[in-house]
Amino acid sequence: MAERSTAAVDVADNSGDEPLTAKADQSTADGVAQNPERDTESDKAQGSGGIEETEKASPPELHSGHKLARRYRLEECVTRLDGFSSWRAVDEKLRRAVGVHILPADHARARSVLAAARSSALLGDPRFVQVLDAVEENDLVYVVHEWLPDATELTALLAPGPLEVHDAYQMVSQIASAMAAAHREGLAHLRLNPNAVLRTSSGQWRIRGLAVNAALRGISSDTPQRADTEAIGALLYAALTQRWPYESDAFGLSGLPKGVGLIAPDQVRAGVHRGLSELAMRALANDGATASRHESACTTPEELVKAIGEMPRIRPPEPAFTAPPEYQRTTYQQGTYGRPSPSGATQVPPTPPPPLQSRTGKALKWAVSALLIAALGLGSWQLADALMDQGNKSEDTKQTQTTDGNDKTGDKTKPLKTLAIQGAKEFVAKGDPQHPNDVDRTYDGNKSTYWRTSSFIGGPVLAPYKPGVGIVYDLGSVQDVSTATIGLYYSGDHTTVQLYATNSLSPSSLDSMTQLGTVTTTGTSATVKVTKHVKSRYVLVWLTALPHADSDQYSDAGYKQAITDVKFMG
DSSP, X not given: OOBOOOOOOOOOOOOSSSOOOTTTTTTOSSSOOOOOOOHHHHHHHHTOOOBOOOOOOOOOOOOTTOEETTTEEEEXXXXXXXXXXXXXXXXXXXXXXXXXXXXXXXXXXXXXHHHHHHHHHHHOOTTBOOEEEEEEETTEEEEEEEOOTTOXXXXXXXXXXXXXXXXXXXHHHHHHHHHHHHHHTTOOOSOOSTTTEEEOTTSOEEEOOTTXXXXXXXXXXXXXXXXXXXXXXXXXXXXXXXXXXSSSOBTTBEEOOTTSOSOOHHHHSTTOOHHHHHHHHHHSSSTTOOSSSOSOOOOSHHHHHHHHHHXXXXXXXXXXXXXXXXXXXXXXXXXXXXXXXXXXXXXXXXXXXXXXXXXXXXXXHHHHHHHHHHHHHHHHHHHHHHHHHHHHHHHHHHHHHHHOTTOOTTOOOOOOOEEOOXXXXXXXXXXXXXXXGGGGGGGSSOTTOOEEOOOBSSOSBOXXXXXXXXXXXXXXXXXXXXXXXXXXXXXXXXXXXEEEEESSSSOSOGGGSEEEEEEEESSSEEEEEOSSOOOEEEEEEEXXXXXXXXXXXXXXXXXXXXXXXXXXXX
Protein backbone atom coordinates (compact mmCIF):
# COMPACT_ATOMS: atom_id res chain seq x y z
CA MET A 1 0.00 0.00 0.00
CA ALA A 2 1.36 3.38 -0.98
CA GLU A 3 0.30 6.94 -0.36
CA ARG A 4 -1.59 8.33 -3.35
CA SER A 5 -0.14 11.32 -5.16
CA THR A 6 -2.11 13.53 -7.54
CA ALA A 7 0.40 13.24 -10.33
CA ALA A 8 0.34 15.40 -13.41
CA VAL A 9 -2.28 14.13 -15.83
CA ASP A 10 -1.81 14.37 -19.57
CA VAL A 11 -5.32 15.27 -20.68
CA ALA A 12 -4.54 15.42 -24.39
CA ASP A 13 -6.72 13.07 -26.44
CA ASN A 14 -5.03 11.86 -29.59
CA SER A 15 -7.90 9.66 -30.73
CA GLY A 16 -9.63 10.25 -34.05
CA ASP A 17 -8.46 12.06 -37.14
CA GLU A 18 -7.71 15.29 -35.33
CA PRO A 19 -6.05 15.69 -31.92
CA LEU A 20 -8.36 17.20 -29.33
CA THR A 21 -7.21 20.23 -27.45
CA ALA A 22 -6.55 18.19 -24.36
CA LYS A 23 -9.64 19.40 -22.60
CA ALA A 24 -7.67 22.57 -22.48
CA ASP A 25 -10.01 24.47 -20.24
CA GLN A 26 -11.28 21.57 -18.18
CA SER A 27 -11.19 22.80 -14.60
CA THR A 28 -8.52 25.22 -15.80
CA ALA A 29 -7.49 26.43 -12.40
CA ASP A 30 -10.64 28.48 -12.10
CA GLY A 31 -12.41 25.84 -10.08
CA VAL A 32 -15.09 24.61 -12.49
CA ALA A 33 -15.16 21.66 -14.82
CA GLN A 34 -15.41 22.10 -18.58
CA ASN A 35 -16.04 19.97 -21.62
CA PRO A 36 -13.33 19.12 -24.19
CA GLU A 37 -13.18 21.20 -27.30
CA ARG A 38 -11.21 21.26 -30.54
CA ASP A 39 -8.95 24.29 -30.85
CA THR A 40 -9.38 24.16 -34.59
CA GLU A 41 -13.15 24.29 -34.57
CA SER A 42 -13.50 26.72 -31.67
CA ASP A 43 -11.05 29.21 -33.14
CA LYS A 44 -12.62 28.93 -36.55
CA ALA A 45 -16.11 29.17 -35.11
CA GLN A 46 -15.33 32.40 -33.32
CA GLY A 47 -13.21 33.97 -36.02
CA SER A 48 -10.56 34.70 -33.42
CA GLY A 49 -7.53 34.46 -35.65
CA GLY A 50 -5.04 31.72 -36.35
CA ILE A 51 -2.73 29.84 -34.04
CA GLU A 52 0.90 30.78 -34.22
CA GLU A 53 2.97 27.89 -35.60
CA THR A 54 5.84 27.39 -33.17
CA GLU A 55 8.15 24.58 -32.27
CA LYS A 56 6.77 23.01 -29.07
CA ALA A 57 9.04 23.39 -26.10
CA SER A 58 9.38 20.41 -23.80
CA PRO A 59 7.16 20.86 -20.73
CA PRO A 60 8.95 21.16 -17.38
CA GLU A 61 9.06 18.08 -15.17
CA LEU A 62 6.62 18.94 -12.40
CA HIS A 63 4.63 16.80 -10.01
CA SER A 64 1.99 17.07 -7.32
CA GLY A 65 3.51 18.57 -4.18
CA HIS A 66 6.06 20.71 -6.06
CA LYS A 67 6.28 24.27 -4.71
CA LEU A 68 6.77 27.46 -6.64
CA ALA A 69 8.39 30.39 -4.85
CA ARG A 70 8.14 28.32 -1.64
CA ARG A 71 4.49 29.32 -1.58
CA TYR A 72 2.33 27.74 -4.29
CA ARG A 73 2.00 23.97 -3.79
CA LEU A 74 0.86 22.15 -6.92
CA GLU A 75 -2.03 19.77 -6.25
CA GLU A 76 -3.46 18.50 -9.54
CA CYS A 77 -2.56 18.91 -13.21
CA VAL A 78 -5.73 19.77 -15.12
CA THR A 79 -4.24 20.68 -18.52
CA ARG A 80 -1.08 19.64 -20.33
CA LEU A 81 -1.01 21.08 -23.84
CA ASP A 82 1.38 22.48 -26.42
CA GLY A 83 4.34 22.93 -24.07
CA PHE A 84 2.47 24.42 -21.10
CA SER A 85 0.44 22.98 -18.23
CA SER A 86 -2.29 24.27 -15.92
CA TRP A 87 -2.60 23.22 -12.29
CA ARG A 88 -4.86 23.51 -9.32
CA ALA A 89 -2.62 24.64 -6.47
CA VAL A 90 -2.70 25.95 -2.90
CA ASP A 91 -1.33 29.30 -1.81
CA GLU A 92 0.15 28.21 1.54
CA LYS A 93 0.76 31.77 2.63
CA LEU A 94 -2.87 32.87 2.33
CA ARG A 95 -4.35 29.35 2.65
CA ARG A 96 -6.52 29.46 -0.44
CA ALA A 97 -6.86 27.54 -3.69
CA VAL A 98 -5.39 29.13 -6.81
CA GLY A 99 -4.82 28.19 -10.43
CA VAL A 100 -1.38 28.22 -12.07
CA HIS A 101 -0.32 28.19 -15.75
CA ILE A 102 3.30 27.01 -16.17
CA LEU A 103 5.56 26.97 -19.23
CA PRO A 104 9.32 26.91 -19.81
CA ALA A 105 11.06 30.26 -19.89
CA ASP A 106 12.46 29.46 -23.34
CA HIS A 107 8.98 28.73 -24.76
CA ALA A 108 8.21 30.79 -27.85
CA ARG A 109 5.17 32.33 -26.14
CA ALA A 110 6.65 32.91 -22.68
CA ARG A 111 7.26 36.66 -23.22
CA SER A 112 3.75 37.27 -24.59
CA VAL A 113 2.14 35.26 -21.76
CA LEU A 114 3.97 37.30 -19.11
CA ALA A 115 3.02 40.56 -20.81
CA ALA A 116 -0.63 39.52 -21.18
CA ALA A 117 -0.86 38.38 -17.54
CA ARG A 118 0.65 41.59 -16.17
CA SER A 119 -1.62 43.73 -18.33
CA SER A 120 -4.68 41.75 -17.22
CA ALA A 121 -3.64 42.08 -13.56
CA LEU A 122 -3.50 45.87 -13.89
CA LEU A 123 -7.15 45.99 -15.03
CA GLY A 124 -8.44 44.90 -11.60
CA ASP A 125 -12.03 44.51 -12.80
CA PRO A 126 -13.96 42.09 -10.51
CA ARG A 127 -15.96 40.85 -13.51
CA PHE A 128 -12.82 39.00 -14.65
CA VAL A 129 -11.05 36.13 -12.91
CA GLN A 130 -8.12 38.02 -11.41
CA VAL A 131 -4.45 37.38 -12.19
CA LEU A 132 -2.67 37.27 -8.82
CA ASP A 133 0.97 36.83 -9.87
CA ALA A 134 3.11 36.55 -13.01
CA VAL A 135 6.70 35.40 -12.43
CA GLU A 136 9.77 34.19 -14.31
CA GLU A 137 11.86 32.01 -12.00
CA ASN A 138 14.25 29.06 -12.32
CA ASP A 139 13.75 28.59 -16.07
CA LEU A 140 9.98 28.68 -15.59
CA VAL A 141 7.28 31.22 -16.34
CA TYR A 142 4.11 30.85 -14.33
CA VAL A 143 0.88 32.81 -13.99
CA VAL A 144 -1.17 32.51 -10.79
CA HIS A 145 -4.84 33.42 -10.79
CA GLU A 146 -8.07 32.99 -8.84
CA TRP A 147 -9.77 29.62 -8.35
CA LEU A 148 -13.58 29.81 -8.12
CA PRO A 149 -14.94 26.56 -6.65
CA ASP A 150 -18.49 27.96 -6.42
CA ALA A 151 -18.71 28.96 -10.11
CA THR A 152 -20.36 27.04 -12.95
CA GLU A 153 -19.36 27.50 -16.56
CA LEU A 154 -21.88 28.33 -19.27
CA THR A 155 -21.24 24.96 -20.95
CA ALA A 156 -22.62 23.14 -17.91
CA LEU A 157 -25.53 25.59 -17.54
CA LEU A 158 -26.61 24.92 -21.13
CA ALA A 159 -26.43 21.12 -20.85
CA PRO A 160 -30.04 20.69 -19.64
CA GLY A 161 -31.48 23.39 -21.94
CA PRO A 162 -31.34 27.09 -22.92
CA LEU A 163 -31.24 29.79 -20.28
CA GLU A 164 -34.31 31.63 -19.06
CA VAL A 165 -34.88 34.96 -20.82
CA HIS A 166 -33.85 37.05 -17.82
CA ASP A 167 -30.70 34.94 -17.23
CA ALA A 168 -29.67 35.31 -20.89
CA TYR A 169 -30.29 39.08 -20.67
CA GLN A 170 -28.16 39.36 -17.51
CA MET A 171 -25.39 37.29 -19.07
CA VAL A 172 -25.06 39.32 -22.27
CA SER A 173 -25.39 42.63 -20.36
CA GLN A 174 -22.63 41.82 -17.87
CA ILE A 175 -20.29 40.17 -20.39
CA ALA A 176 -20.63 42.97 -22.94
CA SER A 177 -20.11 45.64 -20.29
CA ALA A 178 -17.01 43.87 -18.93
CA MET A 179 -15.46 43.44 -22.38
CA ALA A 180 -16.16 47.06 -23.25
CA ALA A 181 -14.21 48.10 -20.13
CA ALA A 182 -11.35 45.76 -21.08
CA HIS A 183 -11.10 47.10 -24.63
CA ARG A 184 -11.00 50.65 -23.31
CA GLU A 185 -7.76 49.60 -21.59
CA GLY A 186 -6.43 47.96 -24.77
CA LEU A 187 -7.11 44.36 -23.67
CA ALA A 188 -8.85 41.70 -25.76
CA HIS A 189 -9.89 38.16 -24.97
CA LEU A 190 -9.95 36.38 -28.38
CA ARG A 191 -11.03 33.06 -26.79
CA LEU A 192 -14.39 34.11 -25.36
CA ASN A 193 -16.45 30.90 -25.51
CA PRO A 194 -18.87 29.01 -23.21
CA ASN A 195 -15.91 27.51 -21.35
CA ALA A 196 -14.60 30.98 -20.44
CA VAL A 197 -17.86 32.37 -19.01
CA LEU A 198 -18.75 31.49 -15.41
CA ARG A 199 -21.73 32.16 -13.18
CA THR A 200 -21.04 32.30 -9.45
CA SER A 201 -23.39 31.09 -6.74
CA SER A 202 -24.48 34.72 -6.18
CA GLY A 203 -25.60 35.03 -9.83
CA GLN A 204 -22.69 37.21 -10.99
CA TRP A 205 -21.19 36.44 -14.41
CA ARG A 206 -17.38 36.40 -14.65
CA ILE A 207 -14.89 35.95 -17.50
CA ARG A 208 -11.67 33.99 -17.19
CA GLY A 209 -8.54 34.03 -19.30
CA LEU A 210 -8.60 37.66 -20.42
CA ALA A 211 -5.62 38.05 -22.81
CA VAL A 212 -3.80 35.13 -21.12
CA ASN A 213 -5.68 32.24 -22.78
CA ALA A 214 -5.05 33.66 -26.23
CA ALA A 215 -1.38 34.30 -25.43
CA LEU A 216 -0.92 30.72 -24.20
CA ARG A 217 -2.21 29.40 -27.53
CA GLY A 218 -0.59 32.03 -29.76
CA ILE A 219 -3.91 33.49 -30.97
CA SER A 220 -4.01 37.01 -32.41
CA SER A 221 -6.44 39.07 -34.47
CA ASP A 222 -6.26 42.18 -36.63
CA THR A 223 -9.78 43.16 -35.45
CA PRO A 224 -9.88 42.20 -31.75
CA GLN A 225 -12.98 44.24 -30.92
CA ARG A 226 -14.95 42.66 -33.77
CA ALA A 227 -13.75 39.18 -32.75
CA ASP A 228 -14.84 39.61 -29.13
CA THR A 229 -18.18 41.15 -30.15
CA GLU A 230 -18.91 38.23 -32.44
CA ALA A 231 -17.98 35.87 -29.62
CA ILE A 232 -20.50 37.59 -27.30
CA GLY A 233 -23.14 37.21 -30.01
CA ALA A 234 -22.35 33.49 -30.23
CA LEU A 235 -22.68 33.17 -26.45
CA LEU A 236 -26.10 34.86 -26.52
CA TYR A 237 -27.17 32.70 -29.48
CA ALA A 238 -26.20 29.54 -27.57
CA ALA A 239 -27.93 30.76 -24.39
CA LEU A 240 -31.21 31.34 -26.29
CA THR A 241 -31.23 28.20 -28.46
CA GLN A 242 -28.84 25.64 -26.92
CA ARG A 243 -27.22 25.53 -30.40
CA TRP A 244 -23.83 26.74 -31.62
CA PRO A 245 -24.37 29.37 -34.38
CA TYR A 246 -22.06 27.65 -36.88
CA GLU A 247 -22.25 24.38 -38.80
CA SER A 248 -19.65 22.60 -36.66
CA ASP A 249 -20.50 21.24 -33.21
CA ALA A 250 -18.54 22.80 -30.36
CA PHE A 251 -18.52 23.07 -26.58
CA GLY A 252 -21.05 20.27 -26.19
CA LEU A 253 -23.57 22.10 -28.41
CA SER A 254 -24.93 21.00 -31.78
CA GLY A 255 -24.22 23.27 -34.72
CA LEU A 256 -26.76 24.62 -37.21
CA PRO A 257 -27.92 22.42 -40.09
CA LYS A 258 -25.56 22.57 -43.03
CA GLY A 259 -26.55 24.75 -45.94
CA VAL A 260 -29.11 26.95 -44.13
CA GLY A 261 -26.64 29.67 -43.16
CA LEU A 262 -26.95 31.83 -40.08
CA ILE A 263 -30.64 32.01 -39.12
CA ALA A 264 -32.08 34.03 -36.26
CA PRO A 265 -32.50 32.34 -32.87
CA ASP A 266 -36.29 32.79 -32.91
CA GLN A 267 -36.34 30.73 -36.12
CA VAL A 268 -34.33 27.94 -34.49
CA ARG A 269 -36.42 27.59 -31.35
CA ALA A 270 -39.96 28.60 -30.52
CA GLY A 271 -40.57 31.10 -27.73
CA VAL A 272 -37.23 32.94 -28.03
CA HIS A 273 -37.34 36.59 -26.96
CA ARG A 274 -37.51 38.68 -30.15
CA GLY A 275 -35.35 41.53 -28.89
CA LEU A 276 -32.55 39.24 -27.69
CA SER A 277 -32.76 37.27 -30.94
CA GLU A 278 -32.15 40.42 -32.98
CA LEU A 279 -29.37 41.49 -30.60
CA ALA A 280 -27.54 38.19 -31.15
CA MET A 281 -27.79 38.61 -34.93
CA ARG A 282 -26.45 42.17 -34.74
CA ALA A 283 -23.39 40.96 -32.83
CA LEU A 284 -22.62 37.95 -35.04
CA ALA A 285 -20.66 38.28 -38.30
CA ASN A 286 -23.49 38.63 -40.78
CA ASP A 287 -22.54 41.56 -43.01
CA GLY A 288 -24.76 43.82 -40.96
CA ALA A 289 -27.90 41.80 -41.69
CA THR A 290 -30.38 41.05 -38.93
CA ALA A 291 -33.66 39.23 -38.69
CA SER A 292 -35.55 42.44 -39.44
CA ARG A 293 -32.75 43.97 -41.60
CA HIS A 294 -33.50 47.36 -40.05
CA GLU A 295 -30.74 47.59 -37.44
CA SER A 296 -27.04 48.07 -38.10
CA ALA A 297 -24.51 45.49 -36.94
CA CYS A 298 -22.62 45.90 -33.66
CA THR A 299 -18.88 45.71 -34.31
CA THR A 300 -17.51 46.61 -30.85
CA PRO A 301 -18.51 45.68 -27.29
CA GLU A 302 -19.23 49.37 -26.67
CA GLU A 303 -21.82 49.41 -29.48
CA LEU A 304 -23.30 46.21 -28.09
CA VAL A 305 -23.65 47.78 -24.63
CA LYS A 306 -25.42 50.75 -26.22
CA ALA A 307 -27.80 48.45 -28.12
CA ILE A 308 -28.63 46.57 -24.91
CA GLY A 309 -29.34 49.86 -23.16
CA GLU A 310 -31.84 50.82 -25.87
CA MET A 311 -33.83 47.61 -25.36
CA PRO A 312 -36.79 47.49 -22.96
CA ARG A 313 -35.55 46.15 -19.64
CA ILE A 314 -36.29 42.46 -19.13
CA ARG A 315 -37.48 41.89 -15.60
CA PRO A 316 -37.04 38.66 -13.66
CA PRO A 317 -40.05 36.33 -13.62
CA GLU A 318 -42.53 36.79 -10.83
CA PRO A 319 -42.29 34.10 -8.16
CA ALA A 320 -45.06 31.54 -8.50
CA PHE A 321 -47.22 31.05 -5.43
CA THR A 322 -49.38 27.97 -5.02
CA ALA A 323 -52.99 28.89 -4.17
CA PRO A 324 -54.16 27.43 -0.86
CA PRO A 325 -56.75 24.64 -1.13
CA GLU A 326 -60.36 25.77 -1.10
CA TYR A 327 -62.01 25.54 2.30
CA GLN A 328 -64.50 22.73 2.38
CA ARG A 329 -67.39 22.64 4.79
CA THR A 330 -67.66 19.24 6.43
CA THR A 331 -70.62 17.36 7.85
CA TYR A 332 -68.99 15.37 10.61
CA GLN A 333 -72.31 14.75 12.36
CA GLN A 334 -73.63 12.86 9.33
CA GLY A 335 -70.59 10.59 8.98
CA THR A 336 -69.17 12.30 5.84
CA TYR A 337 -66.22 14.09 7.46
CA GLY A 338 -63.75 15.30 4.85
CA ARG A 339 -65.73 13.97 1.87
CA PRO A 340 -66.58 16.35 -0.99
CA SER A 341 -70.20 17.02 -1.73
CA PRO A 342 -71.38 14.79 -4.62
CA SER A 343 -73.31 17.62 -6.25
CA GLY A 344 -70.48 20.14 -5.89
CA ALA A 345 -72.72 22.58 -4.02
CA THR A 346 -72.05 23.74 -0.48
CA GLN A 347 -74.12 21.69 1.94
CA VAL A 348 -76.35 23.54 4.37
CA PRO A 349 -75.93 22.30 7.95
CA PRO A 350 -79.03 20.45 9.20
CA THR A 351 -81.50 22.28 11.45
CA PRO A 352 -80.98 21.21 15.08
CA PRO A 353 -83.93 19.39 16.65
CA PRO A 354 -86.25 21.43 18.96
CA PRO A 355 -85.53 21.27 22.70
CA LEU A 356 -87.51 18.93 24.95
CA GLN A 357 -90.82 20.66 25.63
CA SER A 358 -93.03 17.78 26.82
CA ARG A 359 -93.72 16.84 30.49
CA THR A 360 -91.38 13.85 30.21
CA GLY A 361 -88.67 16.06 28.76
CA LYS A 362 -88.91 18.55 31.61
CA ALA A 363 -88.69 15.75 34.20
CA LEU A 364 -85.62 14.38 32.45
CA LYS A 365 -83.93 17.78 32.52
CA TRP A 366 -84.56 18.17 36.27
CA ALA A 367 -83.13 14.70 36.93
CA VAL A 368 -79.98 15.43 34.95
CA SER A 369 -79.54 18.75 36.76
CA ALA A 370 -79.81 17.07 40.15
CA LEU A 371 -77.20 14.47 39.21
CA LEU A 372 -74.81 17.16 38.06
CA ILE A 373 -75.18 19.12 41.32
CA ALA A 374 -74.55 15.98 43.36
CA ALA A 375 -71.49 15.09 41.31
CA LEU A 376 -70.04 18.60 41.69
CA GLY A 377 -70.53 18.50 45.45
CA LEU A 378 -68.86 15.11 45.78
CA GLY A 379 -65.96 16.19 43.61
CA SER A 380 -65.42 19.37 45.63
CA TRP A 381 -65.32 17.42 48.88
CA GLN A 382 -62.79 14.91 47.53
CA LEU A 383 -60.60 17.72 46.17
CA ALA A 384 -60.54 19.51 49.51
CA ASP A 385 -59.68 16.30 51.35
CA ALA A 386 -56.81 15.59 48.92
CA LEU A 387 -55.40 19.10 49.35
CA MET A 388 -55.43 18.79 53.13
CA ASP A 389 -53.60 15.44 52.97
CA GLN A 390 -51.00 16.92 50.65
CA GLY A 391 -50.43 19.84 53.02
CA ASN A 392 -49.86 17.49 55.92
CA LYS A 393 -47.37 15.41 53.92
CA SER A 394 -45.41 18.50 52.85
CA GLU A 395 -45.10 19.64 56.47
CA ASP A 396 -43.80 16.22 57.45
CA THR A 397 -41.31 16.33 54.63
CA LYS A 398 -40.06 19.78 55.69
CA GLN A 399 -39.59 18.61 59.24
CA THR A 400 -37.71 15.54 58.06
CA GLN A 401 -35.45 17.64 55.88
CA THR A 402 -34.75 20.04 58.71
CA THR A 403 -33.94 17.45 61.35
CA ASP A 404 -32.07 14.88 59.18
CA GLY A 405 -28.40 15.68 59.54
CA ASN A 406 -27.33 12.92 57.15
CA ASP A 407 -28.99 14.40 54.04
CA LYS A 408 -27.08 13.42 50.89
CA THR A 409 -29.11 15.33 48.30
CA GLY A 410 -26.46 18.05 48.09
CA ASP A 411 -23.89 15.59 46.82
CA LYS A 412 -24.51 16.07 43.09
CA THR A 413 -22.35 14.96 40.15
CA LYS A 414 -19.92 17.66 39.14
CA PRO A 415 -20.91 19.05 35.67
CA LEU A 416 -18.48 18.61 32.79
CA LYS A 417 -16.80 21.62 31.21
CA THR A 418 -15.11 22.20 27.86
CA LEU A 419 -11.34 22.23 28.16
CA ALA A 420 -9.58 25.00 26.26
CA ILE A 421 -6.99 23.96 23.67
CA GLN A 422 -3.84 26.10 23.83
CA GLY A 423 -1.96 24.60 20.89
CA ALA A 424 -1.52 21.55 18.68
CA LYS A 425 1.08 19.75 16.59
CA GLU A 426 0.88 16.92 14.07
CA PHE A 427 2.43 13.66 15.33
CA VAL A 428 4.33 11.62 12.72
CA ALA A 429 5.06 8.06 13.85
CA LYS A 430 6.31 6.85 10.45
CA GLY A 431 6.77 8.25 6.95
CA ASP A 432 5.87 11.76 5.82
CA PRO A 433 3.66 14.30 7.62
CA GLN A 434 0.14 14.97 6.35
CA HIS A 435 -0.65 18.71 6.54
CA PRO A 436 1.09 20.07 9.67
CA ASN A 437 0.29 23.71 8.85
CA ASP A 438 -3.46 23.07 9.14
CA VAL A 439 -3.68 21.60 12.66
CA ASP A 440 -4.98 24.86 14.16
CA ARG A 441 -8.04 24.60 11.89
CA THR A 442 -9.33 21.75 14.07
CA TYR A 443 -10.00 24.02 17.06
CA ASP A 444 -10.65 27.44 15.48
CA GLY A 445 -14.41 27.22 16.08
CA ASN A 446 -15.15 27.05 12.34
CA LYS A 447 -16.51 23.67 11.20
CA SER A 448 -15.90 24.52 7.53
CA THR A 449 -12.11 24.43 8.02
CA TYR A 450 -10.20 21.23 8.64
CA TRP A 451 -6.91 19.32 8.81
CA ARG A 452 -6.84 16.49 6.27
CA THR A 453 -4.87 13.35 5.64
CA SER A 454 -3.43 12.26 2.33
CA SER A 455 -5.30 9.80 0.09
CA PHE A 456 -4.18 6.20 0.62
CA ILE A 457 -4.62 3.44 -1.94
CA GLY A 458 -5.23 0.67 0.62
CA GLY A 459 -7.50 0.65 3.64
CA PRO A 460 -9.49 1.22 5.73
CA VAL A 461 -6.73 0.17 8.18
CA LEU A 462 -3.52 2.14 7.53
CA ALA A 463 -1.14 -0.46 9.00
CA PRO A 464 1.41 -1.70 8.13
CA TYR A 465 2.23 1.24 5.83
CA LYS A 466 1.52 3.69 8.63
CA PRO A 467 0.57 2.94 12.25
CA GLY A 468 -1.74 5.94 12.06
CA VAL A 469 -1.96 9.71 11.66
CA GLY A 470 -3.05 12.33 14.16
CA ILE A 471 -2.55 15.49 16.21
CA VAL A 472 -1.27 16.14 19.76
CA TYR A 473 -3.26 18.84 21.62
CA ASP A 474 -1.96 21.05 24.45
CA LEU A 475 -4.64 21.71 27.12
CA GLY A 476 -2.49 24.33 28.88
CA SER A 477 -2.29 22.44 32.20
CA VAL A 478 -2.79 18.96 33.59
CA GLN A 479 -6.45 17.98 33.10
CA ASP A 480 -8.68 14.98 33.78
CA VAL A 481 -10.22 14.35 30.35
CA SER A 482 -13.50 12.40 30.35
CA THR A 483 -14.60 12.54 26.68
CA ALA A 484 -13.36 13.83 23.34
CA THR A 485 -15.67 14.79 20.48
CA ILE A 486 -14.08 14.76 17.01
CA GLY A 487 -15.86 16.21 13.95
CA LEU A 488 -15.05 14.34 10.72
CA TYR A 489 -15.36 15.48 7.10
CA TYR A 490 -15.99 12.12 5.42
CA SER A 491 -18.44 9.38 6.38
CA GLY A 492 -18.25 5.75 5.34
CA ASP A 493 -16.90 2.38 6.37
CA HIS A 494 -15.04 3.18 8.59
CA THR A 495 -13.06 5.61 10.82
CA THR A 496 -11.24 4.41 13.97
CA VAL A 497 -10.17 7.07 16.49
CA GLN A 498 -7.92 6.39 19.48
CA LEU A 499 -7.13 8.73 22.38
CA TYR A 500 -3.72 8.76 24.11
CA ALA A 501 -2.24 10.69 27.03
CA THR A 502 1.33 11.80 26.37
CA ASN A 503 3.97 13.75 28.24
CA SER A 504 4.87 16.38 25.61
CA LEU A 505 3.69 18.12 22.44
CA SER A 506 6.35 16.18 20.50
CA PRO A 507 6.36 12.64 21.91
CA SER A 508 8.99 10.14 20.81
CA SER A 509 6.72 7.17 20.03
CA LEU A 510 3.33 5.58 20.68
CA ASP A 511 4.97 3.18 23.16
CA SER A 512 5.58 6.07 25.57
CA MET A 513 1.86 7.00 25.69
CA THR A 514 -1.12 5.70 27.66
CA GLN A 515 -4.27 4.82 25.70
CA LEU A 516 -7.38 6.45 27.16
CA GLY A 517 -10.09 5.09 24.85
CA THR A 518 -11.08 4.22 21.29
CA VAL A 519 -14.15 4.30 19.03
CA THR A 520 -15.06 3.26 15.49
CA THR A 521 -17.69 5.21 13.52
CA THR A 522 -19.19 5.38 10.03
CA GLY A 523 -20.59 8.92 10.44
CA THR A 524 -19.13 12.42 10.49
CA SER A 525 -18.48 12.60 14.23
CA ALA A 526 -16.82 10.39 16.82
CA THR A 527 -17.14 10.58 20.62
CA VAL A 528 -14.35 8.83 22.51
CA LYS A 529 -15.20 8.04 26.16
CA VAL A 530 -12.19 7.76 28.42
CA THR A 531 -12.06 4.29 29.97
CA LYS A 532 -8.75 4.76 31.80
CA HIS A 533 -8.63 8.08 33.66
CA VAL A 534 -5.14 9.55 33.57
CA LYS A 535 -4.48 13.22 34.18
CA SER A 536 -2.40 14.75 31.41
CA ARG A 537 -1.70 18.09 29.76
CA TYR A 538 -1.14 16.61 26.28
CA VAL A 539 -3.68 14.39 24.46
CA LEU A 540 -3.18 12.66 21.08
CA VAL A 541 -6.12 12.13 18.69
CA TRP A 542 -4.96 9.18 16.58
CA LEU A 543 -6.62 7.84 13.38
CA THR A 544 -5.78 4.22 12.54
CA ALA A 545 -8.50 3.47 9.94
CA LEU A 546 -9.99 5.76 7.29
CA PRO A 547 -13.09 5.52 5.04
CA HIS A 548 -12.97 5.55 1.24
CA ALA A 549 -14.05 8.83 -0.39
CA ASP A 550 -14.28 10.11 -3.94
CA SER A 551 -11.99 12.75 -5.40
CA ASP A 552 -12.70 16.35 -4.39
CA GLN A 553 -11.19 19.80 -4.70
CA TYR A 554 -7.99 18.93 -2.85
CA SER A 555 -7.24 15.21 -3.30
CA ASP A 556 -7.88 12.12 -5.38
CA ALA A 557 -10.20 9.27 -4.47
CA GLY A 558 -8.85 6.90 -1.82
CA TYR A 559 -8.91 6.12 1.87
CA LYS A 560 -8.75 9.49 3.60
CA GLN A 561 -10.26 11.59 6.39
CA ALA A 562 -10.27 15.16 7.67
CA ILE A 563 -10.85 16.53 11.19
CA THR A 564 -13.08 19.63 11.28
CA ASP A 565 -13.22 20.33 15.02
CA VAL A 566 -12.06 18.76 18.31
CA LYS A 567 -13.50 19.32 21.81
CA PHE A 568 -12.31 17.85 25.08
CA MET A 569 -14.58 17.63 28.15
CA GLY A 570 -13.39 17.17 31.71
